[in-house]
Amino acid sequence: MYVGVLYYIIMSRVNIVTGHFGSGKTEFALNLAMRQTGKTTIVDMDTVNPYYRTADAADILNKKGIGVILPRFANTNVDIPALPSEIFSVFANREQTVIFDVGGDEDGALALGQFNRYFTEEPYEMYYVINARRPLTRDKEGVLDILREVEIASRLKVTKLVNGTHLGEETTPQIILEGQRLVEEVSRETGIPVGFTAVKKGIEVSVHNPIMQLELFIKTPF
Numbered sequence: 001m002y003v004g005v006l007y008y009i010i011m012s013r014v015n016i017v018t019g020h021f022g023s024g025k026t027e028f029a030l031n032l033a034m035r036q037t038g039k040t041t042i043v044d045m046d047t048v049n050p051y052y053r054t055a056d057a058a059d060i061l062n063k064k065g066i067g068v069i070l071p072r073f074a075n076t077n078v079d080i081p082a083l084p085s086e087i088f089s090v091f092a093n094r095e096q097t098v099i100f101d102v103g104g105d106e107d108g109a110l111a112l113g114q115f116n117r118y119f120t121e122e123p124y125e126m127y128y129v130i131n132a133r134r135p136l137t138r139d140k141e142g143v144l145d146i147l148r149e150v151e152i153a154s155r156l157k158v159t160k161l162v163n164g165t166h167l168g169e170e171t172t173p174q175i176i177l178e179g180q181r182l183v184e185e186v187s188r189e190t191g192i193p194v195g196f197t198a199v200k201k202g203i204e205v206s207v208h209n210p211i212m213q214l215e216l217f218i219k220t221p222f
Contacts, residue, residue, distance in 0.1 A: 002211045012125040013097055019104040019129030020137050020146050024164035028129050028198050029101040030057055030217050033066050039096040041067035045111050046103040054101055057217035091118040109153035116155045129164040132179035143186050160195030161187055173205045
């Protein structure tokens with residue numbers, strides 16, 4: 001059983017984090033980046049969600065020596081930010097770890113699909129973050145529907161599931177464990193292993209897979 005803080009070094013150079021709106025995927029992606037010891041870059045490819053952007057944590061990331069590539073016009077009133085050409089640099093420079101934060105629906109995954117041939121040139125991890133307290137991912141069928149949409153649109157396969165179940169400030173260990181049961185059910189159905197249970201720092205749970213205690217970096221929009 002796992003309890004407490006996990007200091008984890010990513011084994012794959014290329015890492016993709018996806019999940020439906022409100023899953024906590026961006027906080028998870030940021031915490032993955034913060035736990036690296038070598039040269040690391042995080043790429044915000046979420047052109048769908050206007051809130052909870054990696055841009056909110058850009059200053060903190062830069063101070064830690066973590067590179068940040070943002071959509072053009074991120075955190076502005078432009079409706080659809082554009083993906084920058086700098087993304088190609090992370091595929092060319094294989095001396096760094098890269099983490100892609102991707103919009104967690106079909107439209108978001110289509111942006112990822114533009115770079116499919118680069119992802120398939122080397123091993124990658126693709127994390128799918130699940131929040132069992134969101135309307136469209138509160139049951140196995142809903143989770144599987146969105147997972148399949150993401151895989152089809154991106155033409156990539158999810159390799160790890162992440163329990164990101166939370167209810168903001170009202171999150172309790174019981175809520176997280178309820179989500180854990182759903183994520184484990186999805187794992188049994190798909191054969192995709194549970195990579196992490198992601199919990200806010202200060203909350204303790206006991207599960208059979210690694211726990212990542214999250215530092216929260218994203219400003220709420222309200």
